[in-house]
Amino acid sequence: MSIHRRHLLAASLGMGLGLGLTACQKSGSAAATDGIVVSFSDLSQPFFVAMRRDLEDEAQKLGVKVQVLDGQNNSSKQVSDLEAARVQGISAVIIAPTDSKALASATDALIDEKTVVVSVDRQIGGGKHPVPHFGANNVEGGRAMADWVVKTYPKGAKVVVITNDPGSTSSIERVKGVHEGLAAGGAAYQIVAEQTGNSKRDQALSVTQNVLTSMGGAHPDVILCLNDDMAMGALEAIRGAGFTTQQIAVLGFDAIPEALKRIRDGEMAASVEQNPGEQIRSALRAVVANLKDKTPIVSKSLTPVLITRDTLAQASRIGEVK
Numbered sequence: 001m002s003i004h005r006r007h008l009l010a011a012s013l014g015m016g017l018g019l020g021l022t023a024c025q026k027s028g029s030a031a032a033t034d035g036i037v038v039s040f041s042d043l044s045q046p047f048f049v050a051m052r053r054d055l056e057d058e059a060q061k062l063g064v065k066v067q068v069l070d071g072q073n074n075s076s077k078q079v080s081d082l083e084a085a086r087v088q089g090i091s092a093v094i095i096a097p098t099d100s101k102a103l104a105s106a107t108d109a110l111i112d113e114k115t116v117v118v119s120v121d122r123q124i125g126g127g128k129h130p131v132p133h134f135g136a137n138n139v140e141g142g143r144a145m146a147d148w149v150v151k152t153y154p155k156g157a158k159v160v161v162i163t164n165d166p167g168s169t170s171s172i173e174r175v176k177g178v179h180e181g182l183a184a185g186g187a188a189y190q191i192v193a194e195q196t197g198n199s200k201r202d203q204a205l206s207v208t209q210n211v212l213t214s215m216g217g218a219h220p221d222v223i224l225c226l227n228d229d230m231a232m233g234a235l236e237a238i239r240g241a242g243f244t245t246q247q248i249a250v251l252g253f254d255a256i257p258e259a260l261k262r263i264r265d266g267e268m269a270a271s272v273e274q275n276p277g278e279q280i281r282s283a284l285r286a287v288v289a290n291l292k293d294k295t296p297i298v299s300k301s302l303t304p305v306l307i308t309r310d311t312l313a314q315a316s317r318i319g320e321v322k
Contacts, residue, residue: 035091036066036287038280039081041098041122041165042073045199046229047254047276048096050317051120054277055094058284066284073165073198075102082106092116092287094280099167101126116290118297120279123169132297134283136274138173139180141304145224145251146181148270148306149189152249156188157221160211162234164199164226164253171196174226174253192220197230204230208237219248228252228259228271235267245269255307257320263309264321273305275316 038055040048052068059066069085071078075098085093086109093110097103097119104127107117111129124131149157161178164171175194182189193211197204204225212219223238225231231252238248245267252259255273262268282300289295307315 035089036064036094036284036291037069037085037090037092038066038094039069039071039078039085040096041071041078041168042199043068043070044073045227046256046258047121047227050256051096051276051280055280055284058281062284062288064284064288071098073098075099075167079103079106082110086110086113086115090115091291093118094283094287095119095124095131096121097124097168098165100124100169100172101167107131116287116297118283118287120283121170121276125169132286132299134279134286134300135170136272136279136302136304138170138274138304139177141253141272141274142174142177142179142226143181144177144272144304144306145174145253145270146178146185146189148251148308149182149222149224150185152269153189153221156186156190158190158192160208160220160223161191161194162197162204162207162223162225162230163194164197164230166196166198171226178224197225197233199227199229201229201233201236203233205233205237208234209241212237212241212243219243222249222251222269225250225252228254228256231259231268231271232262235262255315255317257317260307260312260315260318260321263307264312266309270306270308271315273307273315275302277316278302 042048069081078098083106100122103124107124108127108129110117118132120134123133163175195207197207223234225234231250234250249269251269252271255271259268259271286297290297305314312318
């Protein structure tokens with residue numbers, strides 16, 4: 001890389017992204033823990049907004065500074081942000097990737113320069129260096145959704161699956177769990193439509209509207225949305241089409257407060273709790289311990305829990321529901 005380009009990237013990090021970091025020496029724990037960058041895939045999503053809040057709270061408890069970057073659901077931007085951080089010489093990066101494989105070269109470059117790298121929510125795949133991961137077991141989460149369908153509809157069901165961000169391990173693994181769970185139930189459980197809503201409420205609303213229109217007055221029994229924001233869009237489309245949530249059950253993933261309220265009020269059937277707060281807090285604690293004391297970083301897998309009206313007390317954010 002030319003000296004000119006390196007200077008441009010450093011300026012981008014310091015001014016365009018608002019980090020204001022000076023180059024950190026990776027020796028010395030005080031300097032090292034001032035150079036922690038956290039790159040979220042999309043801070044417009046309620047899941048990552050909540051994760052950021054827990055990150056900043058944990059950072060305050062640990063007495064360290066973190067700098068937050070928003071990938072804006074754009075892998076190219078996220079790669080550029082990480083490259084700029086590498087040029088700046090930061091000590092550690094925590095990443096929630098937009099696309100699991102698109103960031104592999106950027107994380108490899110960081111690790112080659114002895115930067116500490118871990119992932120949260122979604123794993124990094126395809127690189128030459130393994131990246132420790134802190135997140136829920138998404139296959140189990142998808143299977144929990146499917147198991148609910150099989151248990152609730154013992155004679156079979158027509159199912160719509162609205163997937164989240166294409167290319168992310170969270171989407172790939174949740175879909176895998178859903179397919180495995182429904183297949184275990186038998187041929188009576190049919191996926192009549194499977195489309196992406198790109199983790200967005202408005203896109204899931206459009207997907208649901210199109211599916212319901214295509215069914216010509218019939219309707220699916222269940223819509224499985226692989227995040228809660230999309231579940232809100234599906235619920236709106238169901239109401240707009242003149243159906244009730246007793247006719248079409250909606251399940252989500254993330255157990256955000258809005259979804260928990262809908263579950264409590266009987267509008268939504270369930271959501272999968274994957275505890276984003278524990279994911280990011282565990283990741284930050286592990287990174288800080290490594291920077292300060294060279295403590296080895298060990299991946300942590302959290303077991304997801306299906307939250308229904310009967311298990312609302314198990315939701316980590318139930319205290320935020322009004």
